[in-house]
Amino acid sequence: xxxxxxxxxxxxxxxxxxxxxxxxxxxxxxxxxxxxxxxxxxxxxxxxxxxxxxxxxxxxxxxxxxxxxxxxxxxxxxxxxxxxxxxxxxxxxxxxxxxxxxxxxxxxxxxxxxxxxxxxxxxxxxxxxxxxxxxxxxxxxxxxxxxxxxxxxxxxxxxxxxxxxxxxxxxxxxxxxxxxxxxxxxxxxxxxxxxxxxxxxxxxxxxxxxxxxxxxxxxxxxxxxxxxxxxxxxxxxxxxxxxxxxxxxxxxxxxxxxxxxxxxxxxxxxxxxxxxxxxxxxxxxxxxxxxxxxxxxxxxxxxxxxxxxxxxxxxxxxxxxxxxxxxxxxxxxxxxxxxxxxxxxxxxxxxxxxxxxxxxxxxxxxxxxxxxxxxxxxxxxxxxxxxxxxxxxxxxxxxxxxxxxxxxxxxxxxxxxxxxxxxxxxxxxxxxxxxxxxxxxxxxxxxxxxxxxxxxxxxxxxxxxxxxxxxxxxxxxxxxxxxxxxxxxxxxxxxxxxxxxxxxxxxxxxxxxxxxxxxxxxxxxxxxxxxxxxxxxxxxxxxxxxxxxxxxxxxxxxxxxxxxxxxxxxxxxxxxxxxxxxxxxxxxxxxxxxxxxxxxxxxxxxxxxxxxxxx
Amino acid sequence: xxxxxxxxxxxxxxxxxxxxxxxxxxxxxxxxxxxxxxxxxxxxxxxxxxxxxxxxxxxxxxxxxxxxxxxxxxxxxxxxxxxxxxxxxxxxxxxxxxxxxxxxxxxxxxxxxxxxxxxxxxxxxxxxxxxxxxxxxxxxxxxxxxxxxxxxxxxxxxxxxxxxxxxxxxxxxxxxxxxxxxxxxxxxxxxxxxxxxxxxxxxxxxxxxxxxxxxxxxxxxxxxxx
Ligand code: SF4
Numbered sequence: 059x060x061x062x063x064x065x066x067x068x069x070x071x072x073x074x075x076x077x078x079x080x081x082x083x084x085x086x087x088x089x090x091x092x093x094x095x096x097x098x099x100x101x102x103x104x105x106x107x108x109x110x111x112x113x114x115x116x117x118x119x120x121x122x123x124x125x126x127x128x129x130x131x132x133x134x135x136x137x138x139x140x141x142x143x144x145x146x147x148x149x150x151x152x153x154x155x156x157x158x159x160x161x162x163x164x165x166x167x168x169x170x171x172x173x174x175x176x177x178x179x180x181x182x183x184x185x186x187x188x189x190x191x192x193x194x195x196x197x198x199x200x201x202x203x204x205x206x207x208x209x210x211x212x213x214x215x216x217x218x219x220x221x222x223x224x225x226x227x228x229x230x231x232x233x234x235x236x237x238x239x240x241x242x243x244x245x246x247x248x249x250x251x252x253x254x255x256x257x258x259x260x261x262x263x264x265x266x267x268x269x270x271x272x273x274x275x276x277x278x279x280x281x282x283x284x285x286x287x288x289x290x291x292x293x294x295x296x297x298x299x300x301x302x303x304x305x306x307x308x309x310x311x312x313x314x315x316x317x318x319x320x321x322x323x324x325x326x327x328x329x330x331x332x333x334x335x336x337x338x339x340x341x342x343x344x345x346x347x348x349x350x351x352x353x354x355x356x357x358x359x360x361x362x363x364x365x366x367x368x369x370x371x372x373x374x375x376x377x378x379x380x381x382x383x384x385x386x387x388x389x390x391x392x393x394x395x396x397x398x399x400x401x402x403x404x405x406x407x408x409x410x411x412x413x414x415x416x417x418x419x420x421x422x423x424x425x426x427x428x429x430x431x432x433x434x435x436x437x438x439x440x441x442x443x444x445x446x447x448x449x450x451x452x453x454x455x456x457x458x459x460x461x462x463x464x465x466x467x468x469x470x471x472x473x474x475x476x477x478x479x480x481x482x483x484x485x486x487x488x489x490x491x492x493x494x495x496x497x498x499x500x501x502x503x504x505x506x507x508x509x510x511x512x513x514x515x516x517x518x519x520x521x522x523x524x525x526x527x528x529x530x531x532x533x534x535x536x537x538x539x540x541x542x543x544x545x546x547x548x549x550x551x552x553x554x555x556x557x558x559x560x561x562x563x564x565x566x567x568x569x570x571x572x573x574x575x576x577x578x579x580x581x582x583x584x585x586x587x588x589x590x591x592x593x594x595x596x597x598x599x600x601x602x603x604x605x606x607x608x609x610x611x612x613x614x615x616x617x618x619x620x621x622x623x624x625x626x627x628x629x630x631x632x633x634x635x636x637x638x639x640x641x642x643x644x645x646x647x648x649x650x651x652x653x654x655x656x657x658x659x660x661x662x663x664x665x666x667x668x669x670x671x672x673x
Numbered sequence: 674x675x676x677x678x679x680x681x682x683x684x685x686x687x688x689x690x691x692x693x694x695x696x697x698x699x700x701x702x703x704x705x706x707x708x709x710x711x712x713x714x715x716x717x718x719x720x721x722x723x724x725x726x727x728x729x730x731x732x733x734x735x736x737x738x739x740x741x742x743x744x745x746x747x748x749x750x751x752x753x754x755x756x757x758x759x760x761x762x763x764x765x766x767x768x769x770x771x772x773x774x775x776x777x778x779x780x781x782x783x784x785x786x787x788x789x790x791x792x793x794x795x796x797x798x799x800x801x802x803x804x805x806x807x808x809x810x811x812x813x814x815x816x817x818x819x820x821x822x823x824x825x826x827x828x829x830x831x832x833x834x835x836x837x838x839x840x841x842x843x844x845x846x847x848x849x850x851x852x853x854x855x856x857x858x859x860x861x862x863x864x865x866x867x868x869x870x871x872x873x874x875x876x877x878x879x880x881x882x883x884x885x886x887x888x889x890x891x892x893x894x895x896x897x898x899x
Contacts (some may be wrong), residue, residue, distance in 0.1 A: 066685070067877055070731035075689035083701075083761040306701055308687070308694045308761075360759070390711060392705070416716070647710030 072138040077105035080153030087154040088128035098162040104176035108133040110313035113637040115301040130154040150184035159185035169207035172560035173583035176575040210619040212512035215263035216568030224289035261291030276616040288623040295341035315363035324369035332512035338657040342668040407451035420459035428478025434641040453493040459501040467523035508554035516634035521610035522558040566619035627656035675746040676772040684763035688733040705759035710743040725779035734881040776899035786855040787883040793875040833861040
């Protein structure tokens, strides 16, 4: 029995064994011995979450399309299978060839949320790879990471050799070709990292030293090599690669559908939103290209659902035409089409009507804040009339379930803003009762989350509210909101607290992550797995006050991520924060004049709407 | 509209697919192969596709069965070729028969299944294990404990065990072939046999190798019943 067969014979013991077998349709197993560079693409969460993520699929195909490279996938094994691996002495392996991660040249982690950090450590450990960069030898794989979290990668600086900041598809192959060449030359890892740091998007944390003041804030950041780290950006998104051999899983995954990115970037300019800052500018794909790709994807996957994704799909220039065409093409073949995000207007409800013939599900709107004033502060230019019109359109079109998203603890929030959430929900409820006076099926779900200030956003200087404050606000809503129709959901405030600490943390948090992990923290984003006591003990032992990272910062303070250039200028973020205080809206540069965020000039890129430059 | 009966393998690389996973996988493969399945009417149309007796997760099979209905008439060989091109590794269509009339459901006709079990055993216990296995055919009652959501219950599986053969493959490696009842009259599970062996054994592999309809000693294969 081969080593792997021994593991396979024990898969009957674990939950969801197809997480660990590979062999899915359209997965690619290249010849191990004939390539020069082997890359494991790692997602620090379970299979069904990791495979739902679009970004890694793009990279997987790009790398495998290169004749000298191969890419394989690896996800975090659940605890039951971790036990099997440890008891059999088999390392964490990639699904395609079943090689342990140590056999790869590069292991690339996708960091999508801060609470997956300890799971990265779990995966390295299961693979038998030393956890801290400093402990790794020349023969260990290069450990790299990308994803939205790396816009402030400092808390993970101890563990990752190289961060790729921004849109990896623009620079990844070039980076790997360099690595192949340097390895052929026999360049040592340290020398190689020096060379790689010259490439756009690359940030090597060990090349930077940080000095601190007595009060704990940063005194200065020094680049040892003199290199800066600037975000990578896809300049020609219309022609940028998109997955074609879309992997079709055997088991049901979280986003169990084909996802096709119709545009990248959103410039609506919500001041709390990191995605709205770090994926600028707006770049649309041409409708014809989209339709061709969708047809090919449906043909080559056999999927029964496809989704036209982006940060704000309803804003795509030709969305109506595109949706109608897609539905006309795929609905007769029993393939459903969907849009992941709706705007708060009746236009969006009309769109939803195009693709959702079944109105049993719910429609989601995100007013984010309860009063007009607060929505101006966050630059969400949605009025109460907009919400009422959209809700009415939804009710009249047959939907009986609406979801409303709000945030708690936004800058300048007062009691009035909380009351506003209650008032809005009640108004929507009343409207629903008017349209459906008799039904019991009417449901308004109010979902609230704690506002977590993120790096590279206009609100990066703000304080995050405490767990106690969040609970008080939640209690207020609970006491005033619940009815037969209105249901209240909230996000665990302790998880938001942890997220906030790492979102704006610095590299002194590395030892805390390490300690908490040693004490058993892993899969922290899973409420049932989250062990707060591991974290409080780790902070204590390292001697760090976590609240330091949640406090308000002044404009003079050097922020832990200030030496990373997202393309959006600090001046713009500051100006936006000032406009927020005065409740002034900033227009969307998609179809209005440039508001000088700096991205286009700094990165040499431009807004591109479909139809602008055909041919 | 056309109805077909298919036999196929479920190899070791896909042996962990649940019944539902398998149905989804084949449905998607049919779509890739551009073979339009017929769907039921109604609010939640579902494909007209029905499988033979379910296979426990972790067991591979050399012979599974599936009935399906398509919107258009496709020659059987054509359907087989196209579907095989679009299936993932491990799933392979062995034969396709175009049904002349609506066949009796697979689950109503199939009542025998053959399993091939490979055990790793302690060589010193091997003769005793072989004896114990052979003894099963001679006993009147064979009681096993089965657990389901309502708790545990003891069942006599002897009436469902129709045949059992053993073969020593090499030292410490034992092959057992069992023919058992499957379907509405009872179910012999490979696990039952493992449970009845009075020594520790390690199951290396279980394969379902064949299924058929048997009545009064006469054997008919499902493909000959449509
Ligand atoms: S530089 Fe101007 S046009 Fe470009 S994304 Fe920023 S605001 Fe929009």
